[in-house]
Amino acid sequence: MEVTVVDNQAAEVRAAAKKIITVPAFGFGLCPVRDILDRFGDKWSLLSILHLGSTDSLRFNELRKRIDGISQRMLTVTLRALEADGLVQRTVYAEVPPRVEYALTELGQSLLGAVIEFGNWASAHAPAIAEARQRGALAAA
Amino acid sequence: MEVTVVDNQAAEVRAAAKKIITVPAFGFGLCPVRDILDRFGDKWSLLSILHLGSTDSLRFNELRKRIDGISQRMLTVTLRALEADGLVQRTVYAEVPPRVEYALTELGQSLLGAVIEFGNWASAHAPAIAEARQRGALAAA
DNA sequence: GCCAATGGTTACTTTTGGTAACTCAAAGGT
């Protein structure tokens, strides 16, 4: 029966979730998962990583063009944070006008896998979410 | 040679990333990935999902105790948003004092997989990130 | 001696997140 299969999968996943939320604190402050969700759980970090991951390297303004809607300030802020965490490599060429290239480090590449799975989920389930939202909107009316 | 293996993996991943960032817009506004990253890219949504995913269901205050640091208001706000998106099921029992139970829907369960992979990455690479941050802090000093 | 191009920064506004106090409704004590 279908329910049983789902239940078995759910049990495994439940155990994995439990394990993650109990990961103990490392060197810096909170438990790693908390800390890292805190850091990348913003509007632009994961998107930046996806875009950087889709090519070898990108210049500042090229990246800005591709990440639709991001402001110049937020792109610098986001990139600096990612650089500080060792996910992005920033290379400045001493030219005029300046040329700055951004690329994922190996650490950044390793995160890309998880981000992609998340992205795949998003595109697969967007219809279901849209439907849920519409149901909610109708119920409120 | 190791480099070749890494490069091949990188090429695959790059292609996947490219695919995701070009997913076209669906019913609501932006491209699904943008929209969904926007929605779950906040401080508490993914954490709430992880905690809900680690059990069958949780009452409001129990969940609040487990998600360390979340305020009452942010927990309600977060849960309402997740409910509106069809990820969380809210069940109110007509008792006094009230009892409200929260559980992941099947849609929520399906997201859990991606979140767990993200969490695993976080605990695996927390040391590397801590190191990068320290390097940055030292360089600034 | 002025403009354009690139990659920013600064000052200001708006939106979001966080805190603390309040509500509701019934049960239990005194």
Add this chain to the structure above:
DNA sequence: ACCTTTGAGTTACCAAAAGTAACCATTGGC
């Protein structure tokens, strides 16, 4: 009769983060 407790929230208020717009530095070409 009245006060307190309990769970699950609101409401009003304040701080922090994100967004906007304008500005800056360099320098080769006109």
